[in-house]
Amino acid sequence: MxxxxxxxxxxxxxxxxxxxxxxxxxxxxxxxxxxxxxxxxxxxxxxxxxxxxxxxxxxxxxxxxxxxxxxxxxxxxxxxxxxxxxxxxxxxxxxxxxxxxxxxxxxxxxxxxxxxxxxxxxxxxxxxxxxxxxxxxxxxxxxxxxxxxxxxxxxxxxxxxxxxxxxxxxxxxxxxxxxxxxxxxxxxxxxxxxxxxxxxxxxxNAGAETRTLLKAFSDYVESEDLPEEASREKTEALIDYANGQAKRGEPITLDELSELVDEQRPKAFYDYIRNQDYGLAAEIPPDKRTLQQFKRFAGRASGVSISFDSHLLGNSIEYDDERDRLIIKQVPGQLKDQIKQRKG
Structure with a gap:
């Protein structure tokens, strides 16, 4: 410089x-x-x-x-x-x-x-x-x-x-x-x-804007009904890009981020944000603390494999500590279809 x-x-x-x-x-x-x-x-x-x-x-x-x-x-x-x-x-x-x-x-x-x-x-x-x-x-x-x-x-x-x-x-x-x-x-x-x-x-408000962006990203991944591996790859691409921008002191640009999230459809994530009206600007200052808190919970036991973004806990996913139950309020469409087919 x-x-x-x-x-x-x-x-x-x-x-x-x-x-x-x-x-x-x-x-x-x-x-x-x-x-x-x-x-x-x-x-x-x-x-x-x-x-x-x-x-x-x-x-x-x-x-x-x-x-x-x-x-x-x-x-x-x-x-x-x-x-x-x-x-x-x-x-x-x-x-x-x-x-x-x-x-x-x-x-x-x-x-x-x-x-x-x-x-x-x-x-x-x-x-x-x-x-x-x-x-x-x-x-x-x-x-x-x-x-x-x-x-x-x-x-x-x-x-x-x-x-x-x-x-x-x-x-x-x-x-x-x-x-x-x-x-x-x-x-x-x-x-x-x-x-x-x-x-x-x-x-x-960098923290609020970053949280809104992460919420929009999670909603987008859910709407696409992506396999776990693809979802994890896109999450890692977002976090790596956002942390890189924060380290350089530069904003997150939605156009660039959209291209990283889906190289085959570089405008898909950008269009999703605009169509859903999250109120995000074209450039967002990254908040490092919010990014550090954004991770995925994952676990496997007795034939059950579960993973989800941490910010969903307390919203669409709840954990009942007394009964040791995980309550999923919004079942992924692909999983829901498989269950219905099995029951039918």
Whole structure:
């Protein structure tokens, strides 16, 4: 993911009683080391719980010829970003001004300093802006004479505040989930304040959307009345694809997923979702926790073999613990036909 622009600023804060101070940097001219850091940052960011959203309508209002007309508070970031994208201000000024506007938020929630890193990058035709608060930690290393020395290193595992904006999707206006931000569950108030500062309105609930997709998939498999082996293969294809997208920080695309689910009929699953009206968007942010919970229960005993998707337990399938009974409310059509033929 080539870096087009990168810039860092340092925020120093000695204690809760003392206000934070800002030391501004300049846009980097040599991005060789930044490329390596960015790759490691992306790996850490993709592994974090995240939420998706978009700028509120107020976030792009204002007259770029008059900075006094800029929207207040949470809309300010989008306004400054629009000024940068239009060429009115350079990358250094954009990042400096937005970091300055962050100072009250950080003063209110943090007692230590940090670095703010901004990266404008491009991959293929897509351009993104990444911004993150990076802390440093004490570490150790060896110098050229093999003496042990204390060093400072960036702690990429601790990403309390980090966001990525798909600039291409934003400008096309065809998505409501072009902002992705880390959800640090231990700092909910800080994350919420950061979201408001971005001017970000939550667009989709990744967990709910992923659960709906998995429900649609199970319904589709049942409607197709597939053999167990084929059902298992399709389930594995879905989970592998969804986990891969989550690892890369990219959405699940229904068109691509439909092709993987049925190569012979690549539009079948997609058409099924649309015809049944599950309310799913064409692109869905994958929720890793929901995907991890999606598995199949299976067992065999005394000539009986049973397997089913875990989320069906408590819905179309119930387990009576006291009587040790499994109750199937919706018998598969193929099985039902065989039973009827036997009885007849």
């Amino acid at each position: 080539p870096i087009l622009q990168a810039c860092a600023h340092r925020i120093d804060k000695q204690s809760d009683e003392q206000p934070a101070t800002l030391t501004c940097g300049e846009a980097m001219t040599d991005t060789a080391i930044a490329d390596s850091l960015f790759a490691n940052f992306n790996s850490s960011f993709h592994g974090k719980p995240k939420a998706w959203g978009h700028f509120s309508e107020a976030g792009v209002e204002g007259d770029s010829e008059d900075s006094e007309a800029a929207p207040a508070s949470s809309s300010r970031f989008a306004f400054e970003l629009e000024r940068y994208r239009s060429g009115e201000i350079n990358f250094t000024d954009f990042t400096r001004q937005t970091t300055e506007s962050l100072m009250p938020l950080l003063d209110a929630h943090l007692s230590i300093g940090s670095h703010w890193w901004f990266v404008h990058s491009r991959q293929g035709e897509a351009e993104t802006l990444t911004l993150a608060m990076l802390h440093q930690r004490d570490g150790y290393g060896f110098d050229d004479d093999l003496n042990l020395v204390a060093v400072q290193q960036l702690n990429l595992g601790q990403l309390m505040l980090a966001a990525r904006i798909d600039l291409t999707q934003w400008q096309r206006g065809q998505s409501r989930q072009y902002i992705t931000y880390a959800q640090d569950r231990g700092n909910k108030k800080l994350v919420e304040a950061f979201r408001e500062w971005l001017g970000c309105q939550e667009g989709v």
